[in-house]
Amino acid sequence: MGHNKEAHPESHFRVPAIVNALEKLELSPKFRGSNVIELETFKSASLDDIASVHTRAYVSGLEKAMDEASQQGIIFIEGSGPTYATVDTFQESLVAAGAGISLIDSVVAQSKISKSPPIGFALIRPPGHHAIPKGPMGFCVFGNIAIAARYAQRVHGLKRVFIIDFDVHHGNGTNDAFYEDPDIFFLSTHQDGSYPGTGKFDEVGHGDGEGTTLNLPLPGGSGDAAMRAIFDEIIVPCAQRFKPDIILVSAGYDAHVLDPLASLQFTTGTYYMLASNIQQLAKDVCGGRCVFFLEGGYNLDSLSYSVADSFRAFLGEPSLASEFDNPAFLHEEPSTRVRQAIQRVKQVHSL
Template identity: 85%
Template sequence: MLLMLGNALLLVRRGLCKWKNHTRFNFDVGSLRSTFFHKNLRSGSRCFATRRDLSISCSAGNDKDSYEPANEKLTNAKVIYAVAPAMGHNQESHPESHFRVPSIMNALEKMELTPKFRGSEIIELRDFKPALVDDIASVHTRNYVSGLEKAMDRASEQGIIFIEGSGPTYATANTFQDSLIAAGAGISLVNSVVEASKLSQEQPIGFALIRPPGHHAIPKGPMGFCVFGNVAIAARYAQHVHGLKRVFIIDFDVHHGNGTNDAFYEDPDIFFLSTHQDGSYPGTGKIDQLGRGDGEGTTLNLPLPGGSGDVAMRTVFDEVIVPCAQRFKPDIILVSAGYDAHVLDPLASLQFTTGTYYMLASNIQQLAKDLCRGRCVFFLEGGYNLGSLSYSVADSFRAFLGEPSLALEFDNPAILYEEPLTKVKRAIDMVKHLHTL
């Protein structure tokens, strides 16, 4: 039934694209103080959401120093995931809705891809601390963090406030704490995969099923549905806490990860590689944006023409992503996993399929095994058709487990059209020239 909706969903793209056609203002609001964060920083939080027959929990406690699974569990695991659905962060009818993570969890349950069905092969991290202010401030200005903290009082009074431009990025009374929990989930998964890499030759891969997303959030403020830069925060944490100096970030969201781009534009030790639809929000990520100063050459932006799909992305992976990663020699790979390039997604016009995401998951996992002892964590970014999002994430899990894709059960080839492969080749050749690949 999902795939029968394909043509109808394609017709509503233009109507929904208005959410990402906006301007923003500077949220650097100065040094503001509030007791909200200090009351909740160490106490942790617990959130529960029930949809149909599925109970989702994300826990953050204060009674443990270590929030990773026991070593004997890590040695058997193939996938470790953490859930932070941010159920209190929601605006009615907003495409980045609180149904996104529950929908994914429903699909994982339905396809028997949870610990209940897989035992020690799949681990859910249920206890993790929220990120600390110092973790967030490794990427974002303290003025922004304290300003958002202070804004929670106003959000509590008004129910919802807009923290960016004309309103696409909003906040409720729960947004600050939910965003700390999301970033903390990513940090905990970094801890787990790093520990696992010391114990076994068959390392598990991590997946942070979290929201709000993060890759648009710039150092000075929120942007494009994103509050804190979850991937960027995890990258700095991996460097500072685990001594993993060289971090390779792959962003395959349909929109350019401008926040991550900006955070590391002058950093030679973090390679940021983004594929995205040419001309899409936010209009950044041009092919000639390569980094600056010491970081020149460690930013690679590859805008793909509208209509690019599975063939284009397979070619990009083989001819661009693999040689870049091999040359950079990372200590860990982090992935901004946006599922909004799917042909059914309403906010863009690429033609990825469920099978494309299976391919990316499988190949990135193998790349991590080849280059950095399997250390790899995926972070949920975009994806606004609940069906294509959920089944694509589930098929990514199957890829991590080494099991065959079920994409043929979900994808409808009849709605695909010819890819602009001549334009794709031109873009690939240009980026290979600029980066001497």
């Protein structure tokens, strides 16, 4: 837990909060045996793995910056941006990326012997979807999901990768990494006008990759009803048309109504629905191969319970959202503006 800055939203309390909730709700291997398998030993990502997405100049520069971090304790590595590093950041970022890669290996192996392989979930930090090829950004150091996508293609021959990003912020790093790649479909829902200001409707890919990037900026206040409609009307038809070999998910839990960094109105139940529906979609289009990657989520209670409810969805058990979600926190969703956004995406992408 050496990558940590006190009072920073992306702190070392995030993953332990999730692990504690999984224990409390009896969703850990201790209670579930072979239904929940923890990968306790796995290799860190190699520098070649990282360089499949990031420039070697960035990777070597970050490694060298660890000397300065060891002297100063904490350094900022994104110019004026919020991304920090400690002496452990480089190694811990390799571990985070390696966890995703190992889950790809495990899910692919299971898919060869089962039509319903288990879902992978990388409980990792630092997160990754803002990290651009040339550097860190927005709390993110290496693009964990992008690195895993390239690994799936290179090592397992899973040529066509479908990425869903439901973090409240646009996954600009993943967007940029595959903007000209026709074999990776990147689909992001995010709050319109939120950090980093990218992810407009007309960002659809370029060159050979035109049409394989889909951005759906949501009006503030969008919540469960919006995401149910988007799943049925946008995500499912896109995946069916693209015919992926694997689905990867940037699972950001900061669109929750209780999260302090934005103003969407997802609930714990919304995340249960997304987890359940994505699991079924993966079974329908790619043999069940699917891995989730933790991205944002900064209210420790809503983060941990929403991840736990995602686990319940994967296990086919009923949601516990009614025990956590409080309808009093919710306002009416901007349904007219949501419908306009959905219709615009349908028009742009011929859905």
